Amino acid sequence: MTILTNKADKIDRLAELTQSSETVAGSSLWREAFRRMRSSKMAIIGAAIIAAFVLVAIVGPMLAPHGPTAQNWRSEVFPNQGKFVGMRGENWFGLDHLGRDMFSRWLVGARQTLLVGVVSMLIGLIVGALVGVLSGAAATLGGKVGRRVDTVIMRFTDIMLSLPSLLLAVSIAAVLGQSLTTVMIAVGVVQIPIFARLLRGSMLVQGGADYVLAAKAVGIRRKRIVLTQILPNSLSPVIVQATLSLATAIIEAAALSYLGLGNPDPAVPEWGVMLSQAQRFFDNEPMMAAYPAIGIIITALGFTLLGESMREALDPKLRG
Structure with missing residues (x-):
């Protein structure tokens, strides 16, 4: 009886040490990743682009010089004749086909x-x-039935x-x-399988770690192992x-x-x-399309640069 008690105490101590080391390692990993990102030009550029975009989206509508839907200069625009008003002091980005201020619409559109x-x-x-947690938990600790659920x-x-x-x-x-x-x-549903498969794969990797085996040996319930051990250590690639x-x-x-599948009110x-609205007038006024296109491209570039730098900072195979 004493031998069994001592063995249980040793296993319990092993679980505590393993959990503690994983916590420290995880914390150190994020600190090290943040240090690497601070010295990465790609991360700095991406973060700066994102910060500028978020700032424009938050305060842009308050700084818009004109109403985004007001057709104050419609009499000055004749799209059928190819006559548009370009950049000028009163309208920094010019006017669209209905005489609305393009700069104001661009600022407000960033928030949307x-x-x-x-x-x-x-x-x-x-x-x-x-979905990923359900599948990963079933595959890792669910036994034969769990593996079938994971397969489906x-x-x-x-x-x-x-x-x-x-x-x-x-x-x-x-x-x-x-x-x-x-x-x-629609866009969110498209992203679901990506996150599900990524988190499931990460949980499968973590499921074979020593700290999980120690937790099983101690007798910790499967649900607790998944939620307190496997899941927290599987979130890095998901982030x-x-x-x-x-x-x-x-x-x-x-x-x-x-x-044409978005907001039914084209004035917003x-x-x-x-x-979409600029497409008809691209030959006469290409800048109508250029401003929103540049906004989309630069914003997407900012998130991509930051995400790629985070991936390199957290992936040991890509570290210099």
């Missing part, structure tokens, strides 16, 4: 673009994480991944109807993917709005809608 991108990413992240979930995920993301988003948006909420849901998915979400949301400024 950020809102759609963030909400879409959160939908994909939350639902995908739940992953095959369904593979079906979604086999479809082109934009085609899937367009199909979902077409079924749900034209609205800004539809765009968020990186969330940053990269923001860039994809912004581009795909703009594409859906460009195709959004960069994808502005691109």
